[in-house]
Amino acid sequence: MRLDRGPIRAAADAEHPGFVLRDETLAAGIDFVHHRASFDPKIAGIEPHVAALGASVSVTDFDGDGRPDLYFTNSRFGEPNALYHNRGDGTFEEVAASAGLADLNKPGEGVSMGAVWGDFDNDGREDVLVYRYGYLALFRNVDGHHFEDVTEKAGLRRWVNSNGVIWLDYDRDGLLDLYVTAYFRSDIDLWHLTTTRIMHNSFEFATNGGKNLLFHNLGNGKFEDVTDKMGVGSTRWTLAAASADFNGDGWPDIYLANDYGPEELYLNDHGRRFVLSTAGLESESKSGMAVALGDAFNRGRLDAFVTNISERGYLFQNNNLRLNEMPESRRFRNVAEGAIADAGWAWGAQFGDLNNDGANELFVANGFISADPNKSYWYAMSKIAGANGRFFEDAATWPPFGNASLSGYERAHVYINRGVAGWVDVAKQVGITHTYDGRAVALADLLNRGAVDVIVANQNQPAVLYRDYPDSTNHWIAFKLVGTRSNRSAIGAEVLLEAGDLRQRRIVDGGSGFASQNDRRLHFGLGAHEWVDRVVIYWPSGTQQILLRPAIDRLDTVTEPSR
Amino acid sequence: MSDAIQAPAQERNALERWWERLSRIDPRYLIAFLITLVLVAAQLRYHMLGSYDRLVLALGVCLATEALLSWFDRGKVVNLLSAYISGISLTLLIKPQGGALWPFVLGGFLAISSKYVLRYRGNHLWNPTNFAISALLLAAPDRVSILSHQFGNDVTTNLVIWAFGLIIAARVGVIHITLTYVASFLLLNSVRAVALGMPVLPEIAPITGPMYQLFVFFMITDPRTVVRGRQRQIVVAVLIAVMETLIRFGSDKGWPLPTAFNAAPAILALATVGPVAKWLDLRTLASKSTG
Numbered sequence: 001m002r003l004d005r006g007p008i009r010a011a012a013d014a015e016h017p018g019f020v021l022r023d024e025t026l027a028a029g030i031d032f033v034h035h036r037a038s039f040d041p042k043i044a045g046i047e048p049h050v051a052a053l054g055a056s057v058s059v060t061d062f063d064g065d066g067r068p069d070l071y072f073t074n075s076r077f078g079e080p081n082a083l084y085h086n087r088g089d090g091t092f093e094e095v096a097a098s099a100g101l102a103d104l105n106k107p108g109e110g111v112s113m114g115a116v117w118g119d120f121d122n123d124g125r126e127d128v129l130v131y132r133y134g135y136l137a138l139f140r141n142v143d144g145h146h147f148e149d150v151t152e153k154a155g156l157r158r159w160v161n162s163n164g165v166i167w168l169d170y171d172r173d174g175l176l177d178l179y180v181t182a183y184f185r186s187d188i189d190l191w192h193l194t195t196t197r198i199m200h201n202s203f204e205f206a207t208n209g210g211k212n213l214l215f216h217n218l219g220n221g222k223f224e225d226v227t228d229k230m231g232v233g234s235t236r237w238t239l240a241a242a243s244a245d246f247n248g249d250g251w252p253d254i255y256l257a258n259d260y261g262p263e264e265l266y267l268n269d270h271g272r273r274f275v276l277s278t279a280g281l282e283s284e285s286k287s288g289m290a291v292a293l294g295d296a297f298n299r300g301r302l303d304a305f306v307t308n309i310s311e312r313g314y315l316f317q318n319n320n321l322r323l324n325e326m327p328e329s330r331r332f333r334n335v336a337e338g339a340i341a342d343a344g345w346a347w348g349a350q351f352g353d354l355n356n357d358g359a360n361e362l363f364v365a366n367g368f369i370s371a372d373p374n375k376s377y378w379y380a381m382s383k384i385a386g387a388n389g390r391f392f393e394d395a396a397t398w399p400p401f402g403n404a405s406l407s408g409y410e411r412a413h414v415y416i417n418r419g420v421a422g423w424v425d426v427a428k429q430v431g432i433t434h435t436y437d438g439r440a441v442a443l444a445d446l447l448n449r450g451a452v453d454v455i456v457a458n459q460n461q462p463a464v465l466y467r468d469y470p471d472s473t474n475h476w477i478a479f480k481l482v483g484t485r486s487n488r489s490a491i492g493a494e495v496l497l498e499a500g501d502l503r504q505r506r507i508v509d510g511g512s513g514f515a516s517q518n519d520r521r522l523h524f525g526l527g528a529h530e531w532v533d534r535v536v537i538y539w540p541s542g543t544q545q546i547l548l549r550p551a552i553d554r555l556d557t558v559t560e561p562s563r
Numbered sequence: 564m565s566d567a568i569q570a571p572a573q574e575r576n577a578l579e580r581w582w583e584r585l586s587r588i589d590p591r592y593l594i595a596f597l598i599t600l601v602l603v604a605a606q607l608r609y610h611m612l613g614s615y616d617r618l619v620l621a622l623g624v625c626l627a628t629e630a631l632l633s634w635f636d637r638g639k640v641v642n643l644l645s646a647y648i649s650g651i652s653l654t655l656l657i658k659p660q661g662g663a664l665w666p667f668v669l670g671g672f673l674a675i676s677s678k679y680v681l682r683y684r685g686n687h688l689w690n691p692t693n694f695a696i697s698a699l700l701l702a703a704p705d706r707v708s709i710l711s712h713q714f715g716n717d718v719t720t721n722l723v724i725w726a727f728g729l730i731i732a733a734r735v736g737v738i739h740i741t742l743t744y745v746a747s748f749l750l751l752n753s754v755r756a757v758a759l760g761m762p763v764l765p766e767i768a769p770i771t772g773p774m775y776q777l778f779v780f781f782m783i784t785d786p787r788t789v790v791r792g793r794q795r796q797i798v799v800a801v802l803i804a805v806m807e808t809l810i811r812f813g814s815d816k817g818w819p820l821p822t823a824f825n826a827a828p829a830i831l832a833l834a835t836v837g838p839v840a841k842w843l844d845l846r847t848l849a850s851k852s853t854g
Contacts, residue, residue, distance in 0.1 A: 067852045204609065204712055262610075283610045313704035313822030315711055316660045341661035379814045379825040383765045385713045386772030388718060 017426040019353030021466035039190040055439040055457040056114035056515035063144040068444040072110035093221035110134010114515035118167035119488040130160040165200035168243040171271035175217035181238035182210025196396040201389040206260035209237030242512040247326040257288030280331040286317040290514035294351025300503040307346035340423040345407035346426035348441035348514035356474035356525030362415040365438025370408030377404040407437040444519035452475040474527040478555040485541040492540040498530040590735040591644040622650035624671030652692040670695040688838035697834035700823035728780040738782035747804030790844035806830035
C-alpha cells in the first residue's frame, strides 16, 4: 500500500513546517497549575509514581456561545478544577466555582483524573462526566452557566480508579452512553489501603487492574451498568480509550490503550454485544498510554496512534502507528518507524492539521516525573521491570523513589508527515520550549480563525496554551455537527472530505488521547485547494449526508436531516 | 517384596540409560535445543521477538559470517551451531529504537567476527553475543537497549527453562558455573542491599528475568570462553558476580557510568572480567607448555 498519496507531501518539511506554535498561556489569562495527589503513607515509597496522573484538559462550549471553552482537572484535596470561559477576544475567565465544577477534590470523594463533555440528555447543552480516583461525578448543564450534580440520580455513583472515560452511542439509540476505564482495582481506596498489593502483576501481561465499565443511557436521566452483558469488562490497566467505526459496519467500536499489556479492540456486534478482536494488536505488549485517532495518510480511514515508553539505553517500547486495515483484512498494521516511534515517555497525543496543508500533524506530550535532574529512577526500575511479577505487585517491595526523576524534563514532540520520507519532529522549529511533564493534549480552534490551537495539561505543573499560526496561504473548512436522530453532540459522527486528490476523515470526539477531549467541531486543512468537491457525513444514527461544494475558509453548522 | 525392591532399581537404570544417551549427544546440540526452547516459549507465549525479520536477519548474518570467515580462516566451513546460538541470543536480547533492523545486522557481524579477530593464542576471548551486545550498548545507547521483558506473570515458563537449563548445563559440565554465579549474585546483592539500607527483594529480583536466564545458561557457560578447570571456573563466576555487584554499587551511588553499565550490569561484568580471565588462563597454559 502506498503511503505517499495525496497532494500534501513535500509541501512541508522540517525547515519549513508551515506553522508556528506560540505559548500565549498567560496572555490568554490561563493560570491553571495542576497539583498531584497524595495517598496513604503505606505507599509513600512510590507515591511519585502512583500519583503521577490527573492533569487533564477537555474542550467544550458549555454556554453555547460558539466559542470553545476549556476545563482542567486538579488532583489534590482542596485544589479546584478550572473552567475557563472563552471571551472571544483571545482571553479567558475562570468560572468553575460559579458553575459548580471547581470543588471536586475532596476526602471521601476522590481526586479528579479527567473529564468528558457530552449532551447526555439531548437538551442542547453539554454536560460533563468527571472521572476520579474515587467516585464518578456526572453534572447536568442546567442553563449554560450552572451545573447540577446528578450522579446519584443517574445511577453512576461508583468508586472507580479511572484515568479515562469516553462518550459513545454504542447501540445507536440517539443517547450517549459511557465507557469508563479503570486503572487500579475499584476496591482500592488509595487513601485507606488495607494492603500494599495494589500494583500490576506484570510489566507486560498484567490483568489485575480495575474492571472497565460500560453504562447504557436509558434516556430518563439514568444509566444502567451493561458491562458484563456487553462483554467489555477488561481488567488490563486501561489508561485510555477511543471509539470509532473501525471496520466500517456502521457500529462504533472501542479501542483500548492498556498499560502493562497489549492494546485491545472491542468490535461492536450491532449494538448487541462487543467481541474482543485479534486485530494484530496482541502481538506486542507494551505500555499503552494514549490512543489518538486520525487519518494518518489521507486514506479516508481513521488510524490509531498509541503512545508508549522509550528511554535511551534502557527501553525502547516504541509508539505504535497502526494503519486501519480492518475493512479488508480485519487487522491494524503498525507502521511506526524512526522518529515517530520514539517520543520518550510519551503520554497524550492528537492528530490535527496544524499547518492547514491537508495532512495531519501529530502532537505528542511526554515526560513522566521531573524531580532531581541528577537522579534517575530508571536504574531502579530496570531491576524489577524484567523480574517475575510477584516481586512488584506489592508496592512496598519497590525501590523507594526518593527525589529521583523518571524520564523527566522531556520536550513535547510535533511530527509532520512527509509520506514515504517518514515523520519528522519539528517541535523546536515551531516553537515548543517547555519541558513540563505533559499528560493531556487537546486541540481546538479557540478563536474561530481556521487554526488549530494546542492545549497541554502538565502533571503537577502549569497548563500551556500554544496558539497555532499556520501559513496564511492554505485554505481550510470546519464543521459543527448537530445531531437530531443521533445524539445532539454528534459524538461518533465521522466526516469524510474530498477535494480533488485530497481525502481526509475525522470523527467528532467523545474523548481520546490521554485524559482529554478535542473540540467537537471538525477542522480540515485544504492546502492550496480552493474548493471542496464533497463532504460525506456518517451520522451515528446510520444516516449518511452529502454536502456538495461547501464554501471554504469558514465554519459551517450542519444539522442532521430528520430522515 | 522382590518386585518392590526391583522397581526403583529398574527406574534408576532407566534414568541412567537416559542420562547416558544424553551424554552421547554433542553438547552443542543440547545448547542449541535449549536456546530454541527459550525462543519458542518467548515468542509463542509472550511475543518477545518484536518481529520475525529480526530473527531472520540476525540468524542469517551470524550464519553467513561464520561460514565465510571460517572458510577464509581455516579453508573449510565449520559447524554452524555456535552461530545459530549467537543469532537467536542476539534476536532475543537486543531491543532497538523505532523498530530498526541494523542492530541485528551489525550485532550478528560483530559477534561472529569477534571470534576471528579478537584472539589470543588461537582462542577468542569474549563470548560472541556478550561482545556484540556490550559493544552496541556502549556505542549506541541512543539506539539500542537490552531485553527487559518478563516471561509472563507466572512462574511456569521460568520453571520450565530453569529445569531444562540445569539438566543441560549438568550434561555439558558447566552447572557449577551457573550455580556459583546465581548463588554469588544472590549473596552479594543481598549484602549490598543491606549495606546500603535498601530493600533486598528488588536487588535480587533481576535474576528471575529472561535476560538473566540467557546470561547464566548461554553466556557465562560458553565452553569456548570459560577458563580451564572446575575450580578456576568457579572463581571466575564469583569474580563476574563481584564485578556486577560493584557496577550496581556504582549505579546506586550515582557514579557517572555509561548507561550500558546501569542498564545491563551483568553483561558488562562478563565483558570485562571474562576476557581477562581467559587471557590469563591461556597465558598460564602457554607458560606451562613452554616451561
